[in-house]
Amino acid sequence: MSKESDLGFHEQTVWRCSCGGELTPHKVAALYLGNRFEIELPACSRCGFILVPESLAVGKMLEVEKILEDK
Amino acid sequence: MERYKLDDFEQRCIQDELPYCQAACPLKVDAKAFCAAMAQKRFDEARKILSKTMPLPDIIGRICDHPCQDACILSQKGGAILIGKLERACLEQTKDTGLPLRLPPKGLSVTIYGGGLSSLTCALELAKKGYQVCMVFNDEIPGGRLLTLAQEVLPQEVLVTAWQNLQRLGVTRSSGKDSIRDCLKEGNVAYVGIDDPEWTHLVDVKDIDPFTYKTSTEGLFAGGYLRSNKPSPSWESADGKRAANSIDRYFQGASLTSGREKEFSLDTKLYTSIEGVPTLSPKDDPIEEAKRCIQCECRCCVRECVFLEKYKGYPKIYVRQIYNNFAIVRGSHSANKMINSCSLCGLCEVLCPNDFSMAELCRFAREEMVERNIMPPSVHEFALLDMEHANSPRSSGFRSGAKTTEAIFFPGCQLSGAMPDQTERVANFLGKMFDGKMGIMLGCCGAPAWWAGRQDKLNEVIKNIEKTVESAGNPTLILACSSCNEVFKNFMPNLSRVSLWQVLLEKGLPETRPATETLALHDPCTTRHEPEWRQSVRKILQILGQPYEELVFGGEATRCCGYGGLQSMADSDLAREGVSRRLQESKNDFLTYCAMCRESLSGSEKTVLHLLDILFPPPAEKKRAGFSKRQQNRELLRVKLLGPCDLAPNPWDDLLISIPDAVREKLEDRHILDSDIRQTLWEASSTGRYLISPDGTRLASSRIGNVAFWVEYREDYHSFTIVNAWSHRMIMELMS
Numbered sequence A: 001m002s003k004e005s006d007l008g009f010h011e012q013t014v015w016r017c018s019c020g021g022e023l024t025p026h027k028v029a030a031l032y033l034g035n036r037f038e039i040e041l042p043a044c045s046r047c048g049f050i051l052v053p054e055s056l057a058v059g060k061m062l063e064v065e066k067i068l069e070d071k
Numbered sequence B: 001m002e003r004y005k006l007d008d009f010e011q012r013c014i015q016d017e018l019p020y021c022q023a024a025c026p027l028k029v030d031a032k033a034f035c036a037a038m039a040q041k042r043f044d045e046a047r048k049i050l051s052k053t054m055p056l057p058d059i060i061g062r063i064c065d066h067p068c069q070d071a072c073i074l075s076q077k078g079g080a081i082l083i084g085k086l087e088r089a090c091l092e093q094t095k096d097t098g099l100p101l102r103l104p105p106k107g108l109s110v111t112i113y114g115g116g117l118s119s120l121t122c123a124l125e126l127a128k129k130g131y132q133v134c135m136v137f138n139d140e141i142p143g144g145r146l147l148t149l150a151q152e153v154l155p156q157e158v159l160v161t162a163w164q165n166l167q168r169l170g171v172t173r174s175s176g177k178d179s180i181r182d183c184l185k186e187g188n189v190a191y192v193g194i195d196d197p198e199w200t201h202l203v204d205v206k207d208i209d210p211f212t213y214k215t216s217t218e219g220l221f222a223g224g225y226l227r228s229n230k231p232s233p234s235w236e237s238a239d240g241k242r243a244a245n246s247i248d249r250y251f252q253g254a255s256l257t258s259g260r261e262k263e264f265s266l267d268t269k270l271y272t273s274i275e276g277v278p279t280l281s282p283k284d285d286p287i288e289e290a291k292r293c294i295q296c297e298c299r300c301c302v303r304e305c306v307f308l309e310k311y312k313g314y315p316k317i318y319v320r321q322i323y324n325n326f327a328i329v330r331g332s333h334s335a336n337k338m339i340n341s342c343s344l345c346g347l348c349e350v351l352c353p354n355d356f357s358m359a360e361l362c363r364f365a366r367e368e369m370v371e372r373n374i375m376p377p378s379v380h381e382f383a384l385l386d387m388e389h390a391n392s393p394r395s396s397g398f399r400s401g402a403k404t405t406e407a408i409f410f411p412g413c414q415l416s417g418a419m420p421d422q423t424e425r426v427a428n429f430l431g432k433m434f435d436g437k438m439g440i441m442l443g444c445c446g447a448p449a450w451w452a453g454r455q456d457k458l459n460e461v462i463k464n465i466e467k468t469v470e471s472a473g474n475p476t477l478i479l480a481c482s483s484c485n486e487v488f489k490n491f492m493p494n495l496s497r498v499s500l501w502q503v504l505l506e507k508g509l510p511e512t513r514p515a516t517e518t519l520a521l522h523d524p525c526t527t528r529h530e531p532e533w534r535q536s537v538r539k540i541l542q543i544l545g546q547p548y549e550e551l552v553f554g555g556e557a558t559r560c561c562g563y564g565g566l567q568s569m570a571d572s573d574l575a576r577e578g579v580s581r582r583l584q585e586s587k588n589d590f591l592t593y594c595a596m597c598r599e600s601l602s603g604s605e606k607t608v609l610h611l612l613d614i615l616f617p618p619p620a621e622k623k624r625a626g627f628s629k630r631q632q633n634r635e636l637l638r639v640k641l642l643g644p645c646d647l648a649p650n651p652w653d654d655l656l657i658s659i660p661d662a663v664r665e666k667l668e669d670r671h672i673l674d675s676d677i678r679q680t681l682w683e684a685s686s687t688g689r690y691l692i693s694p695d696g697t698r699l700a701s702s703r704i705g706n707v708a709f710w711v712e713y714r715e716d717y718h719s720f721t722i723v724n725a726w727s728h729r730m731i732m733e734l735m736s
Helices: A054-058 A060-069 B003-012 B020-024 B031-039 B043-053 B057-063 B067-071 B083-093 B117-128 B144-148 B156-168 B180-185 B197-202 B233-252 B286-291 B306-310 B315-327 B336-341 B347-351 B358-371 B377-390 B413-418 B420-433 B447-451 B455-471 B482-491 B500-507 B531-544 B564-570 B572-583 B595-601 B611-615 B627-642 B661-669 B674-687
Strands: A002-004 A023-032 A035-044 B109-113 B132-136 B189-193 B220-223 B397-399 B407-410 B438-442 B476-479 B497-499 B519-522 B548-550 B589-592 B608-610 B656-658 B698-704 B707-716 B719-728 B731-734
Touching (some): A023 A060, A054 A060, A054 B719, A060 B377, A060 B719, B003 B315, B020 B031, B031 B043, B031 B083, B043 B083, B057 B083, B057 B117, B057 B156, B057 B233, B067 B083, B083 B286, B109 B117, B117 B132, B117 B156, B117 B189, B117 B233, B144 B156, B144 B197, B189 B197, B189 B233, B315 B358, B336 B358, B336 B564, B347 B358, B358 B447, B358 B564, B377 B447, B377 B564, B407 B420, B413 B420, B413 B595, B420 B438, B420 B500, B420 B611, B420 B627, B447 B455, B447 B482, B476 B482, B476 B500, B482 B497, B497 B500, B497 B531, B500 B531, B519 B531, B531 B611, B589 B611, B595 B608, B627 B661, B627 B674, B656 B674, B661 B719, B674 B698, B674 B707, B674 B719
Parallel strands (some): A002 A035, B109 B132, B109 B189, B407 B438, B407 B476, B476 B497, B519 B548, B519 B589, B656 B719
Antiparallel strands (some): A023 A035, B397 B438, B707 B719
16 A cells, blocks of 8 residues: 655755765655555665654654554 | 443443433423523523423423422432422523424324323324324313413413414314214224313223323223322323323334333432532522532543543443444544553542443453454553563562572562662561561563553463462562552462561561651552552551551542553553642642552652652652663662573663753653663664764664664763654655
């Protein structure tokens, strides 16, 4: 199951990756309990390290996790 | 959820039962709602409430003999509400709202003998149902006995209007030349209202079935007989109304009795407490009198429980919601949070006049959710992992007595974690008292698994405990925690157990000094049904000379601290609200004898002591230890009391981290442990994968179990200062 969602995070980030790569917006699949969302998150263009910012993790993402858990 | 189980739960909650006044009314007039409307001067609304169940309100409302008043519980508090007077006041303030609706004609006719109130009511009810009604009476207009009432009691024009209205509904009048026998011969149905003195002789009262109003003559119904040798307008009207219902059923060939229990019954199971209700005499002014009505309801449990109050209903409604939660196939299980938020403390059961137990219901529901695999995975995971930690070799273990093992001290995981120094001092003290014949068992009793509905995990823990105790020759367990006691009582009833408090009373108390100030005594909710635990503690306090205050909600009616039933895991705000209300119940500092109660109640400006703080001073820190500290304490205590375990330390165990207080609070709220942080930092250091901000702060991430942790930190000389941390459960995968 793949869905459109507004889970993404589009703000500019100050973080750089320890490998030297820049963090740029990437398409990312967010998976939980058999559900799949396509979202955009900052990720390292060189090594693929994906950043999940705090505001997203404790906000919208937590909300969606709880909704899915109650389904 | 099985249907029978649902019914059993539902029936116990009596909030939906009729108020005393309404139950006593043969017409089942909702006098409570009526009083509420009158108190707010909503007279039209009040009239509507009367009209709903009271046929011909303009007549009955003026002459009602109000059996409701005899049932009103305010008779014990200054006098019953004068409902009869209020009815009259309402009718005088309002106008008839017009003709009731009439169903399409059925083509069936009924003859009604007599013009009394029961006949008038029967005629009205049958006409509304679409029957062709023909009345037989002697006077110019129907009314029977009512025609003899004084004009100021019942103005004649009210009866004239009533008759006009009946005629407009198609009711006709017959000269009554045919005898009843002739009338019934043609397969007709007839009703005789013997409240009209002219027709009393036609039917023998003994021949009337008091529920269905059937007589031994086929097709003949009768009612309107005297009650307690007196005419009763409410009963006359009810007779006519109920007889009309029976006649309707008779025509349809349906049972005259089935499903009519509520219509016939005058009883109610409702319980309303009048404790604290002021004693006030009836008022002359109808509005003021209506305001005196206390709007009877039960809600004994809801009033005293933050959890029951939060969901804005009462147990009966919650039973239904929980049932629906299981019935749902697609969509959200919207009652999940409610089911998991009950502290399982059992106060509702003590307060309920019918012993309704929300704990039993929610525990049952949780077990079923686990069984059906619909329990939200995140809600109890943290607590279950904490239990696993408490039972891991790093925190748990058993040591037999130096000589033999006559008893085993089982402090429980929360006491070991929150108050390790006191636990150690108690262990040493008991060791001496038992002269080297006391063993020690560290670990968790399995209560979190029980509360989470995880029978599988609970059974695992129980098996291990039983095996250990058996290997030691089944000595008595000395329990310091009443939650452990509850688990032992329910799941290991064969193991002999005693409370630490009783042992201390028997073996002698350590030398100590009481706290000088009076302390409010908070009984843990798991001592609710353990009077011996509670009494032992009070005896100790008396021996020590410790002044203490009994809380109104103490003893059997004590409250939960918010940790019980893992309430704080499902709804931390609710648990906090409960704590805050509990602490407001006394101006004094608090004293308890459960480590989790001490932890949960601490954190405000109030000092919350554990009895062991007094018995084995110096007291533990005033502020709560928290999850991480408790885990570390358990591990240290294990080493102190049982020696180091065989497991090799984790490579990250020695990482030096420093966590400022504000961050610490956030980590506790977010259920992020120091061990999670250390592991994340260690992984970042060993893989060299992390993010860096321009000011040098780093951000590392690691997935541990089902959770991804993020740790923001600064590294200086091999020590890490934690700036922030968060977590999520979703798994992220880079696409393309």
